[in-house]
Amino acid sequence: MARKYQRANRMNWLMPVLFALPLLCLAGAALLLWGDQLRDLINIAVKLAVIS
Amino acid sequence: MKKIRMPGKLAHVLAFVLALLLTLTLTMTCLTWQVNRVLTDADMHRAVYLDSRVTDAQMARIQARVEEIAREHPFQVETVMDIVNEDAVKAFNSEANAWWMGLMQPDPVLEAPAFDASDVEAAVREDAVFLENTPSTHYRTVARDDIAYEVGVAVNKAVLPVRADVLSIVMPKVLEKIDLPVYMGYLAMAPWACLGVSAVLALLLVLVMIRRLSKAGLYIGAAMMASALCVAGLGVMLYLIGVTGMIAELSMLLALQVSLLTKQIALQAGVYVAAALILGGGLIALHQADMNRLGKARRSIDA
Numbered sequence: 498m499a500r501k502y503q504r505a506n507r508m509n510w511l512m513p514v515l516f517a518l519p520l521l522c523l524a525g526a527a528l529l530l531w532g533d534q535l536r537d538l539i540n541i542a543v544k545l546a547v548i549s
Numbered sequence: 550m551k552k553i554r555m556p557g558k559l560a561h562v563l564a565f566v567l568a569l570l571l572t573l574t575l576t577m578t579c580l581t582w583q584v585n586r587v588l589t590d591a592d593m594h595r596a597v598y599l600d601s602r603v604t605d606a607q608m609a610r611i612q613a614r615v616e617e618i619a620r621e622h623p624f625q626v627e628t629v630m631d632i633v634n635e636d637a638v639k640a641f642n643s644e645a646n647a648w649w650m651g652l653m654q655p656d657p658v659l660e661a662p663a664f665d666a667s668d669v670e671a672a673v674r675e676d677a678v679f680l681e682n683t684p685s686t687h688y689r690t691v692a693r694d695d696i697a698y699e700v701g702v703a704v705n706k707a708v709l710p711v712r713a714d715v716l717s718i719v720m721p722k723v724l725e726k727i728d729l730p731v732y733m734g735y736l737a738m739a740p741w742a743c744l745g746v747s748a749v750l751a752l753l754l755v756l757v758m759i760r761r762l763s764k765a766g767l768y769i770g771a772a773m774m775a776s777a778l779c780v781a782g783l784g785v786m787l788y789l790i791g792v793t794g795m796i797a798e799l800s801m802l803l804a805l806q807v808s809l810l811t812k813q814i815a816l817q818a819g820v821y822v823a824a825a826l827i828l829g830g831g832l833i834a835l836h837q838a839d840m841n842r843l844g845k846a847r848r849s850i851d852a
Contacts, residue, residue: 506840509767509833513774516572520775521782528786540795547799548710 575776614703661713666701763839770832777825
């Protein structure tokens with residue numbers, strides 16, 4: 498019982514990962530879905546604004 | 550026997566939701582703070598454009614162009630480079646920086662600054678090599694149009710390698726649609742607003758976990774560490790988009806400035822990440838110590 502309790506207590510260190518996952522997953526999914534379009538958009542803006 | 554007071558299930562569910570929101574607001578605090586610095590922190594930009602690597606690269610580019618012009622219309626390169634020296638280039642960098650930062654303030658000056666090359670023209674007209682190799686009837690036009698003007702363009706391109714004419718056309722349209730200074734005001738308040746909301750959420754967590762404050766520490770600490778992970782993760786994702794690489798394809802000089810700026814932001818975001826990890830980890834460690842103490846007390850009672 499005591500060992501089970503200690504193991505559960507140690508799992509508390511994983512809570513930051515649990516809280517970070519939703520935001521990181523959302524950002525990752527957005528990057529996977531729209532990353533190419535975003536890159537193209539930034540590329541066009543850079544080409545328009547910057548002199549070579 | 551004294552009863553150990555522990556929060557109930559509802560309190561834990563509420564705390565979980567509050568900690569998720571706290572993660573989001575803390576992450577937003579750091580992100581809005583950094584965006585704000587990029588758009589308004591004149592000191593940070595000064596440190597970038599006065600960096601010796603930037604000045605050296607700009608001077609090398611200008612010198613190469615001046616040598617090219619001197620091959621077409623003979624004059625002593627030193628005559629021009631004595632005027633277009635490091636101090637003059639740094640002063641023009643400062644002017645260019647003040648211009649683009651002013652675009653987001655009320656009553657912006659839309660026309661980009663241009664390097665004043667009138668001193669170059671005067672100096673070239675007294676240069677011995679120039680006088681020897683140029684017909685006397687062409688002194689003025691060659692010195693002004695073929696040398697001083699071209700040197701001015703070279704300095705402009707080295708310091709401000711952006712299409713200022715495009716900005717002059719686009720910015721009035723943008724300003725017609727959006728009240729940019731008002732939004733800049735909101736952006737300046739955003740980090741403080743996010744920090745304030747974070748403080749309120751942390752206070753609510755303390756209230757929800759009032760029966761055992763170390764549990765509030767666990768949730769707040771976990772949210773702080775989670776926000777550090779989010780900032781680091783989002784930083785990696787932004788790096789993967791590779792904006793600096795896109796700029797480097799067109800202008801190495803601008804890419805150098807962007808890369809130095811990115812390092813400054815990464816450094817401060819890194820300080821935030823480290824502080825959040827240490828503080829958050831400390832709060833979780835306090836909770837763990839409290840729970841271990843309680844566990845031991847329980848075991849000794851059971852025994």
